[in-house]
Amino acid sequence: xxxxxxxxxxxxxxxxxxxxxxxxxxxxxxxxxxxxxxxxxxxxxxxxxxxxxxxxxxxxxxxxxxxxxxxxxxxxxxxxxxxxxxxxxxxxxxxxxxxxxxxxxxxxxxxxxxxxxxxxxxxxxxxxxxxxxxxxxxxxxxxxxxxxxxxxxxxxxxxxxxxxxxxxxxxxxxxxxxxxxxxxxxxxxxxxxxxxxxxxxxxxxxxxxxxxxxxxxxxxxxxxxxxxxxxxxxxxxxxxxxxxxxxxxxxxxxxxxxxxxxxxxxxxxxxxxxxxxxxxxxxxxx
Numbered sequence: 616x617x618x619x620x621x622x623x624x625x626x627x628x629x630x631x632x633x634x635x636x637x638x639x640x641x642x643x644x645x646x647x648x649x650x651x652x653x654x655x656x657x658x659x660x661x662x663x664x665x666x667x668x669x670x671x672x673x674x675x676x677x678x679x680x681x682x683x684x685x686x687x688x689x690x691x692x693x694x695x696x697x698x699x700x701x702x703x704x705x706x707x708x709x710x711x712x713x714x715x716x717x718x719x720x721x722x723x724x725x726x727x728x729x730x731x732x733x734x735x736x737x738x739x740x741x742x743x744x745x746x747x748x749x750x751x752x753x754x755x756x757x758x759x760x761x762x763x764x765x766x767x768x769x770x771x772x773x774x775x776x777x778x779x780x781x782x783x784x785x786x787x788x789x790x791x792x793x794x795x796x797x798x799x800x801x802x803x804x805x806x807x808x809x810x811x812x813x814x815x816x817x818x819x820x821x822x823x824x825x826x827x828x829x830x831x832x833x834x835x836x837x838x839x840x841x842x843x844x845x846x847x848x849x850x851x852x853x854x855x856x857x858x859x860x861x862x863x864x865x866x867x868x869x870x871x872x873x874x875x876x877x878x879x880x881x882x883x884x885x886x887x888x889x890x891x892x893x894x895x896x897x898x899x900x901x
């Protein structure tokens with residue numbers, strides 16, 4: 616079960632997400648959506664604050680079935696499309712922030728050479744992807760533990776890629792679900808748009824069926840961010856190239872774009888920092 620009582624995380628991304636949570640709770644559209652989700656699941660909760668409270672540890676309560684049902688409901692909704700899915704994923708992120716803090720701190724100590732804030736950005740980005748993946752809620756066991764484990768594995772993988780590919784972590788990565796043929800036309804149009812903005816190599820348009828769902832959702836979000844002016848072209852490329860199935864190494868990306876690997880990593884970190892808080896609004900434009 617998620618533990619909202621975590622060590623202070625300074626003034627970085629964790630503190631900003633905590634501050635943003637007040638706005639999330641005050642949004643009447645999000646509140647109405649949460650009430651509908653819980654009513655559909657026959658769970659007597661009425662808004663984001665009550666949902667988060669229900670996911671806190673109860674020292675004298677051995678039965679965790681309520682918390683598991685709430686989190687599983689959110690994960691089901693987060694695997695959908697549009698703004699409601701983004702809202703559900705945002706609540707999952709808030710629920711799992713204590714685990715994200717622990718993961719970021721642990722990986723900062725174990726990897727070395729990276730600041731806590733740098734690793735925290737990677738961790739939160741991965742946590743959001745895990746929440747949206749649709750792979751957690753069907754699994755047996757505690758959903759919070761499964762979310763934390765997937766987030767840890769993927770964070771290790773991302774950090775390993777930047778270190779040059781630690782096989783122990785790279786092998787832990789799970790395969791992405793593949794699209795069915797009926798989705799190819801829509802997928803091809805999205806990939807064509809992504810190619811025109813330099814987010815994907817041209818050859819991906821020829822094989823849309825090979826694209827995975829998580830990748831397409833990321834491209835949709837990045838294209839919406841470009842249209843809305845949240846990100847610049849290089850900002851979106853810094854995120855997209857890093858999250859390809861075979862990532863573009865920072866040193867290579869730096870040579871292509873005429874910068875340094877360090878500057879390219881900083882650009883990506885800043886871009887993720889702008890993208891995550893804006894994700895709910897951008898989902899409607901995607």
